[in-house]
Amino acid sequence: MHHPVSGFSKKSKSEKIEWLARHYLKNPESVATLKSYWHQDISVQQLHDDFSENTVSNYWLPFGLAPNFLINDSLYVLPMVTEESSVVAAAGNAAKFWAGRGGFKVSVSGTTTNGQIHISYPGSPASLKQFFEENKTGIRNAIRTIEKNMKERGGGLLNLELLDKTRVLSGYFQIHATFETLDAMGANFINSCLEQMARTFKEKAESFSVFKNKNTFPEVVMSILSNHVPECLVHAEVSCEVDRLQSGKLSGREFAEKFVKAVTIAEVDTHRAVTHNKGIMNGIDAVVLATGNDFRAVEAGVHAYAARNGTYSGLTRAAITEDIFTFQLKIPLAIGTVGGLTSLHPLSKVSLEILKSPSAKQLMKIMAAAGLAQNFAAVRSLITTGIQKGHMKMHLTNILNQLQASEEEKKKAQIYFKNNPVSHTSVAEFLTDFRSPSNQHIKQ
Ligand code: MEV
Numbered sequence: 523m524h525h526p527v528s529g530f531s532k533k534s535k536s537e538k539i540e541w542l543a544r545h546y547l548k549n550p551e552s553v554a555t556l557k558s559y560w561h562q563d564i565s566v567q568q569l570h571d572d573f574s575e576n577t578v579s580n581y582w583l584p585f586g587l588a589p590n591f592l593i594n595d596s597l598y599v600l601p602m603v604t605e606e607s608s609v610v611a612a613a614g615n616a617a618k619f620w621a622g623r624g625g626f627k628v629s630v631s632g633t634t635t636n637g638q639i640h641i642s643y644p645g646s647p648a649s650l651k652q653f654f655e656e657n658k659t660g661i662r663n664a665i666r667t668i669e670k671n672m673k674e675r676g677g678g679l680l681n682l683e684l685l686d687k688t689r690v691l692s693g694y695f696q697i698h699a700t701f702e703t704l705d706a707m708g709a710n711f712i713n714s715c716l717e718q719m720a721r722t723f724k725e726k727a728e729s730f731s732v733f734k735n736k737n738t739f740p741e742v743v744m745s746i747l748s749n750h751v752p753e754c755l756v757h758a759e760v761s762c763e764v765d766r767l768q769s770g771k772l773s774g775r776e777f778a779e780k781f782v783k784a785v786t787i788a789e790v791d792t793h794r795a796v797t798h799n800k801g802i803m804n805g806i807d808a809v810v811l812a813t814g815n816d817f818r819a820v821e822a823g824v825h826a827y828a829a830r831n832g833t834y835s836g837l838t839r840a841a842i843t844e845d846i847f848t849f850q851l852k853i854p855l856a857i858g859t860v861g862g863l864t865s866l867h868p869l870s871k872v873s874l875e876i877l878k879s880p881s882a883k884q885l886m887k888i889m890a891a892a893g894l895a896q897n898f899a900a901v902r903s904l905i906t907t908g909i910q911k912g913h914m915k916m917h918l919t920n921i922l923n924q925l926q927a928s929e930e931e932k933k934k935a936q937i938y939f940k941n942n943p944v945s946h947t948s949v950a951e952f953l954t955d956f957r958s959p960s961n962q963h964i965k966q
Pocket of ligand 1: 606797800901904909
């Protein structure tokens with residue numbers, strides 16, 4: 523058991539690593555491993571160090587490309603950051619499949635985000651309402667300076683509303699604020715606005731005669747944006763004639779009917795819905811990460827939306843109407859293409875360049891297409907070959923690396939496992955056989 527450390531953040535990077543090595547690292551190579559992931563350019567490394575406190579190294583993930591995304595008639599290559607071996611391949615496959623069938627049709631139906639000032643007030647709701655109506659303009663005007671630039675560009679605070687929440691929690695009220703943050707995700711902007719309005723709320727409340735009694739003074743509990751953004755919505759759709767969906771032994775109609783059934787199961791069953799939506803997020807998160815956006819915010823918002831009707835449900839819908847198969851996804855995505863990490867991380871900048879410098883609205887569309895493509899690929903595999911065939915094929919290299927296979931062994935394994943099921947055991951057995959002196963002939 524170690525003692526708690528104090529002043530850790532004040533230590534230099536080397537001191538932090540020394541401390542870590544002394545107290546936690548048993549493997550003598552771990553320090554070298556940490557250091558081997560430092561960027562060779564000191565200024566780039568410094569940039570990464572500054573992203574977060576107590577940075578001692580960088581954590582690399584593959585940055586891949588999924589080409590052939592035809593989105594509203596424009597072709598895109600999607601930068602995707604993910605560790606899951608089959609995700610980029612699946613996205614690329616689905617993109618190519620739909621590029622030959624008209625591509626993805628996507629639209630944004632809203633970009634409004636929101637935040638709340640949470641208030642505890644044991645007095646009469648009518649008094650708080652009166653106070654709010656009398657002071658709403660003053661509270662709103664308090665953010666003039668913070669809002670100036672955003673307003674000049676056409677965004678800012680859209681509305682302030684006092685909500686009586688006493689039915690769900692005694693004495694609980696909320697000032698619900700809606701915002702338009704244009705190409706920025708706007709988290710800092712919204713939180714600064716909310717905190718300033720909360721300060722002004724308090725100042726004005728102090729001079730409001732009805733609140734003179736200390737026991738009925740409205741207390742600001744907290745002020746924070748919400749990641750539940752059901753008004754910041756994007757819709758993506760693909761469609762084609764049922765006949766054009768033939769897959770293996772399944773006719774186009776059989777495939778379409780089985781596909782619709784699989785998507786409907788995710789609509790009605792929570793166990794399936796969660797995994798179904800995880801598959802959608804495989805695509806979305808990869809683009810969110812590549813573009814330096816906040817994947818936790820996106821995840822939280824998307825899953826809240828999936829449960830908006832009281833039951834957690836799949837986020838895509840599939841249907842067959844008169845020989846036409848349609849497959850759609852509707853999700854909230856509050857993301858940005860300016861500010862935050864998007865314009866700081868050198869690789870986010872490259873990602874945005876690859877995506878033709880999109881506006882936030884365009885990026886929402888691209889991400890929605892990525893999610894729909896990923897879900898199509900997953901469900902297609904599930905209802906035809908099963909997921910493991912493609913997944914394990916991609917994972918084979920990881921297993922071979924884990925088992926320290928040589929380049930020659932990897933080549934032979936790729937050939938052998940084209941027609942044999944991949945598992946950790948089967949690959950280990952293959953290598954043992956391959957390496958055994960009695961099997962030298964295989965190597966020829
Ligand atoms: C794996 O990362 C994602 C899937 O499980 C999604 C799904 O089941 O639809 C394949």
